[in-house]
Amino acid sequence: MSTIDSALVGKVWNYAHVLRDQGIGYGDYVEQITFLLFLKMDQERNDLLNEASTIPTQWRWDKLAPLAGDELQDQYRHTLEALGREHGLIGTIFSGAQNKLTDPAKLKRVVSLIDGETWIGIGVDVKGAIYEGLLERNAEEVKSGAGQYFTPRALIDAMTEVVAPQIGETVHDPACGTGGFLLSAYAHMKGQSQDRARQRKLREESISGDDIVPEVVRLCAMNMYLHGIGNGESPIAQRDALASNVGEHFDVVLTNPPFGKKSSFTVVGEDGSLDTERENYERDDFKFTTSNKQLNFLQHIMTILAENGRTGVVLPDNVLFEAGNAGEGIRKRLLMQFDFHTLLRLPTGIFYKPGVKANVLFFDKKSPRADGSPNSSAVWIYDLRTNHHFTLKKNPLARADLDDFVRCYAAANRARRTETERFRRFGVDELLKRDKLNLDIFWLRDDSLEDVDHLPPPDEIAADIVDNLQAALEAFQSVVDELGAPASNADS
Numbered sequence: 001m002s003t004i005d006s007a008l009v010g011k012v013w014n015y016a017h018v019l020r021d022q023g024i025g026y027g028d029y030v031e032q033i034t035f036l037l038f039l040k041m042d043q044e045r046n047d048l049l050n051e052a053s054t055i056p057t058q059w060r061w062d063k064l065a066p067l068a069g070d071e072l073q074d075q076y077r078h079t080l081e082a083l084g085r086e087h088g089l090i091g092t093i094f095s096g097a098q099n100k101l102t103d104p105a106k107l108k109r110v111v112s113l114i115d116g117e118t119w120i121g122i123g124v125d126v127k128g129a130i131y132e133g134l135l136e137r138n139a140e141e142v143k144s145g146a147g148q149y150f151t152p153r154a155l156i157d158a159m160t161e162v163v164a165p166q167i168g169e170t171v172h173d174p175a176c177g178t179g180g181f182l183l184s185a186y187a188h189m190k191g192q193s194q195d196r197a198r199q200r201k202l203r204e205e206s207i208s209g210d211d212i213v214p215e216v217v218r219l220c221a222m223n224m225y226l227h228g229i230g231n232g233e234s235p236i237a238q239r240d241a242l243a244s245n246v247g248e249h250f251d252v253v254l255t256n257p258p259f260g261k262k263s264s265f266t267v268v269g270e271d272g273s274l275d276t277e278r279e280n281y282e283r284d285d286f287k288f289t290t291s292n293k294q295l296n297f298l299q300h301i302m303t304i305l306a307e308n309g310r311t312g313v314v315l316p317d318n319v320l321f322e323a324g325n326a327g328e329g330i331r332k333r334l335l336m337q338f339d340f341h342t343l344l345r346l347p348t349g350i351f352y353k354p355g356v357k358a359n360v361l362f363f364d365k366k367s368p369r370a371d372g373s374p375n376s377s378a379v380w381i382y383d384l385r386t387n388h389h390f391t392l393k394k395n396p397l398a399r400a401d402l403d404d405f406v407r408c409y410a411a412a413n414r415a416r417r418t419e420t421e422r423f424r425r426f427g428v429d430e431l432l433k434r435d436k437l438n439l440d441i442f443w444l445r446d447d448s449l450e451d452v453d454h455l456p457p458p459d460e461i462a463a464d465i466v467d468n469l470q471a472a473l474e475a476f477q478s479v480v481d482e483l484g485a486p487a488s489n490a491d492s
Helices: 003-021 026-049 069-083 088-094 104-115 124-142 153-163 180-190 196-205 214-226 293-304 324-337 399-409 428-432 458-483
Strands: 171-173 207-211 236-238 250-255 264-268 274-278 305-316 338-345 358-365 378-383 423-427
Touching: 026 088, 026 104, 026 124, 026 214, 069 088, 069 104, 088 214, 124 214, 153 180, 153 250, 153 305, 153 358, 153 399, 171 180, 180 196, 180 207, 180 214, 180 250, 207 214, 214 236, 250 293, 293 305, 293 324, 324 338, 324 428, 378 399, 378 428, 423 428
Parallel strands: 171 207, 171 250, 207 236, 250 305, 338 378
Antiparallel strands: 264 274, 305 358, 338 358, 378 423
16 A cells, blocks of 8 residues: 555544544444445545446435534434435445444534545555555454454465465455455456456456455445455455355365354343343254354355466364364365365464464365275475464564465475475375374474463463363363263353
8 A cells, every 4th residue: 555545544443543532433434434445436436437327316325415503413314314325345345334423523624634635546455555544454354254263364365375376266255354365366367357348247257255244344345346356246255155055166275264163143032031142053964963153154265266266265273173063074074075275273372362373274175986085195294383482462473474375385486495494295195094084183293382581471371261262162162962861051
């Protein structure tokens, strides 16, 4: 982002600190910016480019911006309500929209901030960069990416580089958040061809995502719009991707599903009582029933990948070792029916929750072999975790920290891979013989186990203890479930 862009982000963002002190959260502020910016840009497209407005006349920017006081409040509230009933991109962005700036003076100040710039005169990439800057600021301040763990840009870009989506392919993220993976893939493909028809197809047909959180869908849809992605309809859908198989298939899936091992929902009884239940997704395409959300996302990706499609997905350590029929069975299916070729062991300290241990699984979808032999020949594991220490502020993960992994991955020709100290090959026959098909594999000596000066911070140690206790409880629960015994209240 240029100095000018950063200055504009700072200008729009600075007022958030004033609002925070007065009880308005950063997320609410960014949401209101989204509504107002869309209205302002729609007006500019009509005034400066002679393009027909997509907003009904009575709810346009020129009806809102000159107002103040209670008149402004009333007009804004009615505008949000009306546009939330529209279809397409407008309906997606304004769905369930509410005015969180209930002080007319504060609302007028934000309207004036937006009105003071000519946004349509700024390039598409610049507008997108400004909005992404606001989303990143929000993630930094609230220690999450709109309720989910914010994926470091360095990791997103490295995953995109090695998976290498090509123009003409479809790219999907079933847990898209604010759209980091989708925008990285779009940027990767955009420079591959100057053909106008292919560029148009890229913008209008190639990028899509799902997210279960309405507020996140709104932010992502706006992010896509500001980057010029879409065709009047929203490329982002608000839905639980795990709830059903909608029958779509994609060439590339890049994603970081929300962390947290359990899926649950709350049922409101006829008497008004609340009952929180475990949610086991019953889908014909899921070979195993489990309450582990990450294992379900893994099964979902297996379904939605097109033949010869490929994926890079961030998943926590429990996916590699969770015992029970589901965990072991899904790992075996991954090795037998897919080409699971690469595992990147991520360091701690790169997500907003201390101590999170995660990995990136890279695999391709292949047709079953006639002789029933595994589609995977070997899994190459790159250990970026052992003896690597990152923090969000003092030592954040940088793209250069992933250069060696990208080189070892050898995306152009994986047959040329060679082992290094951190990159080792494990044959599929060897892996299939491991107890409970545990893929939680390390080989490097961890210096922190021998030198107290290298121990992780106390919050990371505490998080590890909690995660280990949760893993133990879940392993016990899986045994209980498989035996058909009455479930305990371990998940309550």
